[in-house]
Amino acid sequence: MDCDDCLERLYQYLDKELTEGDVTVVKQHLDDCVGCSDHFVFEARFIKKVHDACADDRAPFELRERIVLRLREG
Numbered sequence: 001m002d003c004d005d006c007l008e009r010l011y012q013y014l015d016k017e018l019t020e021g022d023v024t025v026v027k028q029h030l031d032d033c034v035g036c037s038d039h040f041v042f043e044a045r046f047i048k049k050v051h052d053a054c055a056d057d058r059a060p061f062e063l064r065e066r067i068v069l070r071l072r073e074g
């Protein structure tokens with residue numbers, strides 16, 4: 001798995017939508033890769049904040065889409 005693969009699975013991982021095998025691979029990459037690990041911590045905190053602040057599922061989804069776009073541009 002490279003960093004692009006990892007970031008693509010990040011949201012599924014945070015939403016607990018990954019299979020057990022994928023979770024293992026993502027975790028392994030996060031252990032090895034400081035860059036993705038930083039992203040993961042940031043996104044996990046961000047998503048938790050959004051969930052805490054807003055009960056509407058639509059807002060987090062739109063925010064997530066924006067983050068994904070930003071990551072792809074960045």
Ligand SMILES: [Zn+2]
Nearest residue numbers: 003006033036
């Ligand atoms: Zn990485």
